[in-house]
Amino acid sequence: MQLKKIKIGNIETPNNVFFAPLAGYSDAIMRSLCYTLGAGLCFTEMVSAKGLYYSPNASSDIIFTYPNEKIKAIQIFGNDPEFIKRAVDNPLIEKFDIIDINMGCPVPKIFSNGEGSALMQNFSLASKVIKSACQGSKPVTVKFRTGITDDKPLTRDFAVMAEDSGASLITIHGRSKTAVYSGECNYAEIEKAKNAVKIPVIANGGVFSVDDANRLIENTGADGVMLARGVLENPFLISNLTGFTPKFTLKQFILKQIELASERYGYERSAILLRKQMAFYLKGATGGKKLKEQVFSASNAGELINIIESSNCF
Ligand SMILES: Cc1cc2nc3c(=O)[nH]c(=O)nc-3n(C[C@H](O)[C@H](O)[C@H](O)COP(=O)(O)O)c2cc1C
Known part of the structure; x- marks a missing residue:
């Protein structure tokens, strides 16, 4: 377009x-x-x-x-x-x-x-x-x-x-x-x-x-x-x-989103609020189903960051 x-x-x-x-x-x-x-x-x-x-x-x-x-x-x-x-x-x-x-x-x-x-x-x-x-x-x-x-x-x-x-x-x-x-x-x-x-x-x-x-x-x-x-x-x-050149990889984008959400919504609440968004990112990804389960069990932003950082889905 x-x-x-x-x-x-x-x-x-x-x-x-x-x-x-x-x-x-x-x-x-x-x-x-x-x-x-x-x-x-x-x-x-x-x-x-x-x-x-x-x-x-x-x-x-x-x-x-x-x-x-x-x-x-x-x-x-x-x-x-x-x-x-x-x-x-x-x-x-x-x-x-x-x-x-x-x-x-x-x-x-x-x-x-x-x-x-x-x-x-x-x-x-x-x-x-x-x-x-x-x-x-x-x-x-x-x-x-x-x-x-x-x-x-x-x-x-x-x-x-x-x-x-x-x-x-x-x-x-x-x-x-x-x-x-x-x-x-x-x-x-x-x-x-x-x-x-x-x-x-x-x-x-x-x-x-x-x-x-x-x-x-x-x-x-x-x-x-x-x-x-x-x-x-x-x-x-x-x-x-x-045509913009992104400053982040997708993984970095997601980690930034979690970091900002933690600041804004709180350490625990952010993990819950971001669950549905993480599910969108994982749609169709290889190993996405297992990662989604982990994401949904994360109870705070720190846990969520660890899960995303160590995943090879992104
Ligand atoms: C979870 C969800 C929330 C939405 N919230 C709004 C909203 O607040 N205001 C609005 O005008 N449309 C809302 N929409 C509609 C979207 O803006 C868009 O019109 C719709 O998803 C169709 O575009 P798509 O097929 O590219 O997703 C929402 C859609 C979804 C799936």
Whole structure:
């Protein structure tokens, strides 16, 4: 894929390879490491607009950032325009440059609350939410899916609504809400949306290799890609696309991640929090199953470091 800068309101990203909001994974540590691999833009995981208002301390890990995060983008979810406005005006998120609104989350608890992808069923409310976010001083981006079900795609019309409501960029996950995270990405739907709007369109879904990224861009005409699970399995997918020379080997990258997590979340808690991430790194690795068992039994960061250091999986 061809690298290019992306304009998001008054912000310009250095390239069009983005790292996705990923609940439980895209924390400040992962984001700052992804920036060292040349990521153009990284997003926090989704944070509740109401949660930010009523119990801001509960979101403190999500909204924590490191100074080396070149551009800071926070993802907010919610369906109440008033709370969205309060969130964008909240001094706690003043440091973020971009506000992304989640309109794609399929999780039953979120969907049944009328939030996340449920907003794709209610264009008028979705528009109010976006307009409300745009009342703040930051550019607003929106991430959504192809629709609720595969047989009733909404991609193009939702993209037009988002642009008309003031969004500066949209990211389209090329799957419906019912497909959740499986199946092929629907290129044609993303292409239709791309052809209908003037704002930049980022395509997302199923990119695990450079070839996947090339195919996604060629088939959709999108302006850039958003990488998600592909990076959790192999962070160097970012540098493979951006042409950056990584400063670390994968083993060093993982050890740095554990060290930073230990500092930030504590010696014991970090080992538990990193288990699922380690499982992604070990997917398909020779001897990975045994190592995964060891990783899951590590009770602190020191043990985890010893396990990773002595493994030949990386
Ligand atoms: C564990 C997990 C957590 C996710 N959390 C979020 C989130 O907080 N916000 C969001 O917009 N999407 C979230 N997503 C969706 C991803 O950002 C992305 O759209 C999806 O994984 C499809 O891309 P992929 O096929 O390349 O993984 C999550 C996905 C996974 C697997």
